[in-house]
Amino acid sequence: MSPKKILLTGSAGQIGQVLVNALIDRYGRDNVIATDISNDPGFSCRYEKLNVLDKEGMVKALKDHEVDHFYHLAAILSAKGEQNPSQAWEVNMRGLLNALESAVECKVNRVFFPSSIAVFGEGVDKTFTAQDSVLIPTSVYGISKAAGENWCNYYFEKYGLDVRSLRYPGVIGHQTMPGGGTTDYAVDIYYAAIENGHFNCFLKKDSPLPMMYMGDAIRATIELMEADKVRLNVRTSYNLQGITFTPEEIYKSIKKLHPDFTIDYQPDFRQEIADSWPSRLDDSSARGDWGWQPEYDLEKMTEEMNSAILAKQLN
Numbered sequence: 001m002s003p004k005k006i007l008l009t010g011s012a013g014q015i016g017q018v019l020v021n022a023l024i025d026r027y028g029r030d031n032v033i034a035t036d037i038s039n040d041p042g043f044s045c046r047y048e049k050l051n052v053l054d055k056e057g058m059v060k061a062l063k064d065h066e067v068d069h070f071y072h073l074a075a076i077l078s079a080k081g082e083q084n085p086s087q088a089w090e091v092n093m094r095g096l097l098n099a100l101e102s103a104v105e106c107k108v109n110r111v112f113f114p115s116s117i118a119v120f121g122e123g124v125d126k127t128f129t130a131q132d133s134v135l136i137p138t139s140v141y142g143i144s145k146a147a148g149e150n151w152c153n154y155y156f157e158k159y160g161l162d163v164r165s166l167r168y169p170g171v172i173g174h175q176t177m178p179g180g181g182t183t184d185y186a187v188d189i190y191y192a193a194i195e196n197g198h199f200n201c202f203l204k205k206d207s208p209l210p211m212m213y214m215g216d217a218i219r220a221t222i223e224l225m226e227a228d229k230v231r232l233n234v235r236t237s238y239n240l241q242g243i244t245f246t247p248e249e250i251y252k253s254i255k256k257l258h259p260d261f262t263i264d265y266q267p268d269f270r271q272e273i274a275d276s277w278p279s280r281l282d283d284s285s286a287r288g289d290w291g292w293q294p295e296y297d298l299e300k301m302t303e304e305m306n307s308a309i310l311a312k313q314l315n
């Protein structure tokens with residue numbers, strides 16, 4: 001069944017911008033309301049400024065538009081969060097609580113909350129991290145996402161709020177630039193290959209992380225939100241596996257297309273964050289419950305990223 005009206009927070013972010021456009025394509029621009037704290041990036045749907053710390057404004061927007069599906073995307077990511085932990089906690093936690101409280105008050109049918117691989121830390125099998133692994137995150141961002149998942153589960157159990165969530169790996173797309181994350185290098189490297197022929201990588205060459213092409217991440221999000229409620233057994237957040245690679249492996253896949261491309265490795269504080277995260281997740285719950293299947297591998301992603309960035313530069 002199609003939702004009547006969809007509202008998103010954090011619409012101007014890396015995933016937000018692409019998701020807004022995908023939802024417009026699927027449900028029509030009259031049914032999508034994009035919000036963010038920053039200016040309208042030029043969406044074809046209705047756009048409103050909304051600070052997720054302003055609960056009254058959030059309730060008003062949900063009521064005014066009789067919102068059915070609510071995607072609460074706004075958050076401060078891992079690397080930026082470490083620069084200002086209390087601000088990251090406030091935006092990520094108060095923002096989520098405002099979203100959950102407002103969703104109950106406004107009788108929203110479904111809520112989406114993006115969680116992350118950053119919820120994991122010590123005590124997990126990093127090479128194949130189980131759905132129900134212990135969560136001992138090392139970053140403020142990870143702590144806020146681990147707590148957030150549990151708040152989602154609480155609202156489902158206590159208020160029957162239909163909250164759905166994914167633990168996104170690093171998301172790689174050509175449409176938007178990420179900001180403030182540890183996995184951002186895997187987007188920047190494609191631009192560097194084309195624009196400079198050289199890349200300074202802030203992670204070590206052999207540091208594997210779970211990643212996913214934007215097309216797969218958006219499809220996963222919409223598939224989860226459209227899944228039949230009775231099929232969903234996980235109300236904290238679903239593990240999601242796409243592609244695992246190291247900086248050296250993505251560099252080599254790009255070098256096939258740009259033989260003169262060079263790279264230097266200069267690990268900084270983000271290396272410690274990356275070291276605390278898994279390299280691959282067991283996503284059998286997502287596969288079993290709602291049929292998750294990734295479509296992109298490293299080579300296919302590199303081809304698409306490269307041609308899309310080249311095409312953008314010609315325009």
Ligand code: SER
Pocket residue numbers: 077078079115116117118141168169170171180181182183184
């Ligand atoms: N991409 C995020 C980050 O690097 C992880 O969820 O912070």
